[in-house]
């Protein structure tokens with residue numbers, strides 16, 4: 001089945017998110033859609049999926065114009081969408097989730113459980129997914145949950161599959177598995193549209209690359225292009241894909257974690273006697289496969305984790321026992337793993353979100369009255385400095401593209417007076433140009449004498465950004481090694497083998 005978007009225009013008020021966009025997805029092809037944050041990729045896919053109505057242009061399937069009033073119509077026409085934020089209910093089984101995701105279409109009503117289980121098994125066998133229809137979704141690793149999303153998309157016999165930044169939440173190994181799945185889908189004749197910021201993935205699977213910038217298609221790139229060529233085509237300037245940083249000049253160890261253990265609600269130990277030190281002017285990267293205690297570690301530091309034992313000291317002050325606000329007030333900048341859950345308030349404006357956890361109200365307030373002009377100026381400056389693409393500081397967070405939401409969180413946390421920066425996957429969802437900028441900001445924070453703790457899942461980011469790397473496995477720190485340690489040694493450590 002061939003899919004064509006012809007002359008699609010979509011506006012949000014005065015902003016044109018898609019401007020006369022043409023795109024063709026052919027059977028047996030992986031078509032990568034590349035573009036910087038806010039370029040209009042998700043908007044275009046939402047038009048295709050019937051979630052938004054275009055202001056101009058048309059959608060054609062096998063050269064015939066079609067109209068989608070909603071996702072049900074798009075699904076019935078053979079279009080499947082694999083969402084980045086999984087739309088799965090954790091307490092339900094795979095088969096039950098598939099039933100819920102299967103909107104009644106003009107071809108029939110809801111599925112019954114037996115049919116759903118059978119179909120899940122069939123699709124899983126056919127593509128080698130190894131998904132048990134009776135497994136509880138919440139118990140499955142993220143990579144397998146994503147396969148459930150793919151099964152959901154394939155259920156309606158989808159011929160065109162859209163993957164919108166599918167690897168943002170995956171571990172490197174799960175990413176490799178997904179690439180293999182995409183190749184298999186291609187060999188079965190599916191047409192695939194693949195949105196990603198990771199150029200390595202583009203180079204691995206793309207048959208065709210289209211680049212979109214500021215809502216307009218700027219051209220096609222060859223899959224043989226170098227990562228640097230693709231990067232500069234995406235953001236319209238040369239981008240340095242390596243982190244530029246001088247030698248660290250570590251000072252005193254002002255941040256110390258001693259014998260830290262933590263337990264989850266079920267009473268299972270999730271952090272097991274963690275000992276770490278970070279010096280002023282040093283970046284320590286926590287590497288490891290996601291789910292090995294990194295989340296719990298950052299939560300314990302910030303005062304969000306329940307049962308903990310041991311000590312976490314910043315500038316000689318104990319953090320354990322303090323709540324989140326008290327910890328932030330000591331000068332801790334925190335970039336959470338999930339920006340939509342912990343980082344932003346969707347209905348607040350950018351300006352409001354930039355103020356969320358500030359306790360130093362002095363520059364913004366005189367007595368009880370807010371210095372609105374100052375606040376506005378501050379927000380506008382941050383918008384410019386962090387290249388946050390939005391209509392203005394009064395746009396709400398929910399109106400921003402994913403990458404731009406992340407930039408709001410970073411802008412807020414990096415512009416406070418810091419004594420410690422804790423950032424989980426700070427560049428998740430960012431385009432290559434923004435990653436370059438964020439890395440520069442993190443290095444500058446280090447060079448200002450601040451201890452920095454970064455949680456990274458990408459080994460490249462860990463080795464490039466870190467001065468030292470601590471690897472976590474099953475709640476323990478397996479070892480702390482210099483950042484020039486080889487990938488194979490780091491890989492072994494990530495599997496629990498001490499260096």
Ligand SMILES: Nc1ncnc2c1ncn2[C@@H]1O[C@H](COP(=O)(O)OP(=O)(O)OP(=O)(O)O)[C@@H](O)[C@H]1O
Pocket residue numbers: 012015017035036037038039040041042043044389390391398399400401402403404429
């Ligand atoms: N519901 C909305 N209301 C107003 N503006 C919106 C809305 N949705 C998206 N936009 C704007 O449209 C533009 C394109 O956003 P879109 O999400 O399509 O970008 P993207 O290319 O997917 O970016 P990213 O790589 O960051 O995910 C952005 O400037 C965004 O702020």
